[in-house]
Amino acid sequence: MIEQLVEKASVLIEALPYIKRFRGKEVLIKFGGSAMLDQEVRENILHDLVFMNYVGIRPVLIHGGGHAITENLKKAGIESRFVCGLRVTDEATVKIVVKTLSDLNKKMVRDLNRFGAQAVGLSGHNSKILSVVKHDKDGDVGFVGDVTAVNIRPIRELTVANTIPVIYPVGIDDRGDTYNVNADEAAAKIAAAMSVQKIMILTNVQGIMKDPKDSNSLMPSLHVEKVDQLIRDQTITAGMIPKVNACTFALRADVAKAHIVDGRIKHALLLEIFTDRGIGTEIVL
Ligand SMILES: Nc1ncnc2c1ncn2[C@@H]1O[C@H](COP(=O)(O)OP(=O)(O)OP(=O)(O)O)[C@@H](O)[C@H]1O
Ligand SMILES: [Mg+2]
Numbered sequence: 001m002i003e004q005l006v007e008k009a010s011v012l013i014e015a016l017p018y019i020k021r022f023r024g025k026e027v028l029i030k031f032g033g034s035a036m037l038d039q040e041v042r043e044n045i046l047h048d049l050v051f052m053n054y055v056g057i058r059p060v061l062i063h064g065g066g067h068a069i070t071e072n073l074k075k076a077g078i079e080s081r082f083v084c085g086l087r088v089t090d091e092a093t094v095k096i097v098v099k100t101l102s103d104l105n106k107k108m109v110r111d112l113n114r115f116g117a118q119a120v121g122l123s124g125h126n127s128k129i130l131s132v133v134k135h136d137k138d139g140d141v142g143f144v145g146d147v148t149a150v151n152i153r154p155i156r157e158l159t160v161a162n163t164i165p166v167i168y169p170v171g172i173d174d175r176g177d178t179y180n181v182n183a184d185e186a187a188a189k190i191a192a193a194m195s196v197q198k199i200m201i202l203t204n205v206q207g208i209m210k211d212p213k214d215s216n217s218l219m220p221s222l223h224v225e226k227v228d229q230l231i232r233d234q235t236i237t238a239g240m241i242p243k244v245n246a247c248t249f250a251l252r253a254d255v256a257k258a259h260i261v262d263g264r265i266k267h268a269l270l271l272e273i274f275t276d277r278g279i280g281t282e283i284v285l
Helices: 002-022 039-054 066-075 091-114 153-159 183-194 224-232 240-252 268-274
Strands: 026-031 058-063 119-123 130-134 145-150 164-168 170-172 178-180 198-203 221-223 257-262 281-284
Touching: 002 268, 026 039, 026 183, 039 058, 039 091, 039 268, 058 091, 058 153, 058 183, 066 091, 091 119, 091 164, 091 170, 091 178, 119 153, 130 183, 145 183, 153 164, 153 183, 164 183, 183 198, 183 240, 198 240, 198 268, 221 224, 224 240, 224 281, 240 257, 240 281, 257 268
Parallel strands: 026 058, 026 198, 058 164, 119 164, 130 170, 198 257, 221 281
Antiparallel strands: 130 145, 170 178, 257 281
């Protein structure tokens, strides 16, 4: 019995150097639609965030909502179409995207507050947090925006007050139109603009796999210079592409660390931040 208690104390002590290192520092966490679907997974992640917040780390949360958006579009009779991983977004679609993300956002803010943290929801088009131009590299995909500038002020006002900003990725162009923004891209641009200590992308796979069908093929570490080749030979495809690109962008913009982590693992965030046992894939410069 006493051994078990000592073991628990040892675990706390093991976290001490990491708490010292990250205390007062910002860590950006992106949380994907796929990992958000399961209530237990979502609540586990939010509990970890609250813990981080209580030991003095400043988490910034950004979320997508791919699955819920597709569901709500279906209900409205709109078929989802993707070009190069981007959702083709007409005017009717953008309205549903914003409504769905805003509802998810409220839910997460409510949960974080319920778990004892202070959290505030932010839309990327409030205070021009995300300024965008229309994405035009893959033909006309409608209201899909590329982030050109980030206003970090409203985000930082919250982190310095120990409040968790919970951001959803929509942007605004110079005419005031609202755009859908890929959540991984938004995460990278915000992480870079804020020079956070670490960007962590939580998803529903173990990390980057050599062969997504082989569960023993996780790549624990990947050098940025290898990324383009892996995309070219189609080892990395679909929703994993914006994630590796996001990590590469953030690292090149001086973010110290970038990880792609399995959000389904219980306490994935705490394991990654507070222990030596890295999980998922670390992208390195
Ligand atoms: N080499 C790879 N290793 C791991 N996963 C890969 C790889 N290549 C492609 N993938 C795919 O990328 C997916 C993760 O991206 P996806 O966009 O589906 O998730 P998300 O961004 O977390 O959620 P959402 O886009 O719904 O918000 C995996 O489920 C997998 O199918
Ligand atoms: Mg995705």
